[in-house]
Amino acid sequence: MALPRQPHRVPVGDTDGFEPTPSRPVRVRARHLPIDTHFVPHRHLWAQLAYCASGMLQVVAARGLDASDEVxxxxxxxxxVWIAPGVRHAALALEAADFRTLYLHxxxxxxxxxxxxxxxxxDLLRELIPALDQAGGQPAREQALTLLVLDEIARADTQPLGVPxxxxxxxxxxxxxxxxxxxxxxxxxxxxxEWAGSVGASERTLARLFxxxxxxxxxxWRQQAVLAHALPLLARGLPVGEVARRCGYASDSxxxxxxxxxxxxxPTHFGPRARSTAD
Structure with a gap:
């Protein structure tokens, strides 16, 4: 039962020059993020889709525009992660990541x-994002790709995961x-x-605070945290038994x-083999 070490975090500017407009309602910004790169908490008038072509990201966002708690x-x-307009959010690269930010009017x-x-x-959205990023200077192509991107986002399945x-x-x-x-x-x-002694509060107080x-x-809450940890490991192809062990489970079953x-x-449904079979 160990308290976390504080990572070295590097503030990074976010939106300069990439603001969406009515004529260009979706803008893509691609960049490589070294591990522990940190985007300081901020908000903007447009929506954002945070996506990594590789690597892993932690996004912390308010539940809504006026919410005081976070997920x-x-x-x-x-x-x-879809971040609604005006919602305060921050991000941290948990692994080196090829980050693709979509800003949406x-x-x-x-x-x-x-x-x-x-x-x-x-799979279609995964291919559309870099195509839209490379369509600058081709207005007709950019417009067509933008419509497809918006349609794929609107049709996307939502994942009922997030750790408040x-x-x-x-x-x-x-x-x-x-x-x-x-x-x-x-x-x-x-x-x-057992946590009560480490954080300086009684078990009853912690239960009430949760x-x-x-x-x-x-x-x-802990189950949501475990699921959030397990899904990326499964997506990277780790065996179910290894993921179970890392999540503190004594048995795969x-x-x-x-x-x-x-x-x-x-769990096997979320591995790369299951996704390739479905394709």
Missing amino acids: TYIVPPSRA PDVSPPGWSTCRMIVVS MPHPETGDKRLRTLCEAVLHEPGDRATLA RAELGLSYPQ AFSAMFRTALGQS
């Missing part, structure tokens, strides 16, 4: 998408310390009573049962 998303290449946001969500990146976190300023610091420690070591199966600030019990209960599918 943490772990984003592998098979997923992307508010007028082209899918109806009802006023809060953040994780979406499944289809205490607000960095108004949330309880003991609760945030515990949550960050679990996110860094999801294989540590310490109980709430309900009051995050709307979940500790076991429910118990890990698979948790997956089926939470997501309705076995």
Whole structure:
């Protein structure tokens, strides 16, 4: 049961020169992010789709425009996070990543998408993003690709995953310390009573804080953290047994049962072999 080390974080500017306009409603910015690259908390008037062609990203975003609490998303290449216009957010490269940021004018946001969500990146969307990035100076091609990108985003399956976190300023610091420690070591199966001594709060107080600030019990919250950790590992092709071990499970069957209960599918469904077979 170890508290997380603080990574070296490098602030990086985000949107200069890439603002979407009514005539160019979707802009793509591609860049390579070294591990631990950090985008400081910020917000903007347009929507954003955060996606990595390779590597892994952590996105922390407010639940909505006026929300004080946050949700943490772990984003592998098979997923992307939709960040609604005006929502405060930050990002951290957990691995070296080929980052693709899509900035979208508010007028082209899918109806009802006023809060953040994780979406499944289809094979077509994966190919459209670099094509749109390379279409600069070709207005007709850029317009056609933009329409296809918007259609794929609107049709994308949503992934009911995301780990709520205490607000960095108004949330309880003991609760945030515990949550960050679990996110860094999801294989540590310490109980709430065992965490109490490490963070300086009683088990009863921590249980109350989970309900009051995050709307979940500790076991429910920890399961979301484990799923967020496991999905990128499965997407990279690690065996189910190895992923189960890293998530603190003594048996593959118990890990698979948790997956089926939470997501309705076995862990193997989220591996690269299952995706290639489906194609």
